[in-house]
Amino acid sequence: MKRLVPSNLLLIAAFLLGVRTFAQTPPRQPTPNDTLNSPKVLTNNRVAIQIYAPKASEVIVAGDFLGGGKPLNLAKDANGVWSVTVGPLKPDYYTYTLMVDGVRTMDPKNPVIKQGISSLENVMALPGSETVFEDNRPVPHGELRQVWYQSNTLGMARRMHVYTPPGYDKGNTKYPVFYLLHGGGDDDSGWPTVGRAGFILDNLLAAGQAKPMIVVMPNGSMPLPPSSGMPNPAVMTQMRTLFANELLKEVMPYVEKNYRTQANRENRAIAGLSMGGFQTLDLTLTRPDLFNYVGVFSSGFFGATIDEAETKYASVLNDPGFNKNKKLFWIEIGKDDFVMDANKKTMALLDKHQIKYQYKETAGGHTWINWRQYLNEYVPLLFR
Structure with a gap:
């Protein structure tokens, strides 16, 4: 006669297998993205916009802070962080959008967004008496x-x-x-x-x-x-x-x-x-x-x-x-x-x-x- 394994034993076995598998998974290696801050307000009303994209070949940013000017190229450092510093800017609320290798990309470090009918933009605040x-x-x-x-x-x-x-x-x-x-x-x-x-x-x-x-x-x-x-x-x-x-x-x-x-x-x-x-x-x-x-x-x-x-x-x-x-x-x-x-x-x-x-x-x-x-x-x- 075939012996049935109690369902609680099956659950215990599955749990132990999961623990073993988890224990064998190597720990996640930290990256510069863990501590990245973007947008980052600097002195003299300047703002740093940054994104961690180590495999990208080009990153540019466009926004109304440019006053209709051309998008800016971000520079990549040895750790794979792309950045550009803009300003000095008049205190206000600004929208901007990143393009990573031609793909419109939201700044993953900035949760403040403006929604449109077919697109999104990030919003950054530069506080001051004007706002x-x-x-x-x-x-x-x-x-x-x-x-x-x-x-x-x-x-x-x-x-x-x-x-x-x-x-x-x-x-x-x-x-x-x-x-x-x-x-x-x-x-x-x-x-x-x-x-x-x-x-x-x-x-x-x-x-x-x-x-x-x-x-x-x-x-x-x-x-x-x-x-x-x-x-x-x-x-x-x-x-x-x-x-x-x-x-x-x-x-x-x-x-x-x-x-x-x-x-x-x-x-x-x-x-x-x-x-x-x-x-x-x-x-x-x-x-x-x-x-x-x-x-x-x-x-x-x-x-x-x-x-x-x-x-x-x-x-x-x-x-x-x-x-x-x-x-x-x-x-x-x-x-x-x-x-x-x-x-x-x-x-x-x-x-x-x-x-x-x-x-x-x-x-x-x-x-x-x-x-x-x-x-x-x-x-x-x-x-x-």
């Missing part, structure tokens, strides 16, 4: 919520971020609403993360420089149609229409149903950067009844859209009552921004039709370094 407006300071904080909803327009679940001011959950006050739009390649996480929107709002409110408000940050990146290839004018028009429907039919009704809002034009604002600025212009000149406060950051009617704009928005551009119903139409851009030409053509169109706006030109280019500053300047002007 006080965007830092996490010891002030009352609002709440940033990730809100999922079912979009009938797109036939899928969608996410937005919603900021509620300090004390929102303890009261019954109704608040004005500010719709804040991101740029192309990003999603609704852009403004809450690298955009520092929650901290900027917290600090302005604590200083008494802004009215308490709800800030809605929707996902403005629409799913591309199948086999659409690179975006062309027809696809861009379709994306623009999809976003308008998404905001007007899905996002705004959801917010006004689920949050305590003052749901009228006098208590609604909108602003966006780059693609979000284009979306802001489209909504403002299509539905002028919705928003009394409008902000356009680093944007304009791009390419062929400037040619169709005068026809598409003719009824609003020629409406003598448009200016009366806008308490603020704010346009801001950096002098080195690559969309400056589209911005100037857009302002020329507004000038032609006597649409009033305020314009500010700053240093810098098409970067979050500027857009955080623009948000900090725009918010105090709202709902006054």
Whole structure:
């Protein structure tokens, strides 16, 4: 008769075999990666970016700290550590990306990231007096919520971020609403993360420089149609229409149903950067009844859209009552921004039709370094 081995004996045997195998495994050899620190803030506002890649043949870094300049090559030492020192830099929050032998690579020593719709970037902080407006300071904080909803327009679940001011959950006050739009390649996480929107709002409110408000940050990146290839004018028009429907039919009704809002034009604002600025212009000149406060950051009617704009928005551009119903139409851009030409053509169109706006030109280019500053300047002007 075959004898059966009790199951507990089998477990003991397996455990002893595992212990023996583990004991025979040689100990892991330490590497320079164990103690590597990246990014490393040095004296005089310089920063060292480093990565351990002993088998790599080339490592380069690109980032907005370069101000539009060419990527930098990292140098390899005898231990396989690649490094480059940048700066001195103005204190701020910067994004950067490593390329290791042509492969986009995250800095494995830096867990702080900015997420896009198809890419990631690392974020590094260089603190100083210039960053006080965007830092996490010891002030009352609002709440940033990730809100999922079912979009009938797109036939899928969608996410937005919603900021509620300090004390929102303890009261019954109704608040004005500010719709804040991101740029192309990003999603609704852009403004809450690298955009520092929650901290900027917290600090302005604590200083008494802004009215308490709800800030809605929707996902403005629409799913591309199948086999659409690179975006062309027809696809861009379709994306623009999809976003308008998404905001007007899905996002705004959801917010006004689920949050305590003052749901009228006098208590609604909108602003966006780059693609979000284009979306802001489209909504403002299509539905002028919705928003009394409008902000356009680093944007304009791009390419062929400037040619169709005068026809598409003719009824609003020629409406003598448009200016009366806008308490603020704010346009801001950096002098080195690559969309400056589209911005100037857009302002020329507004000038032609006597649409009033305020314009500010700053240093810098098409970067979050500027857009955080623009948000900090725009918010105090709202709902006054």
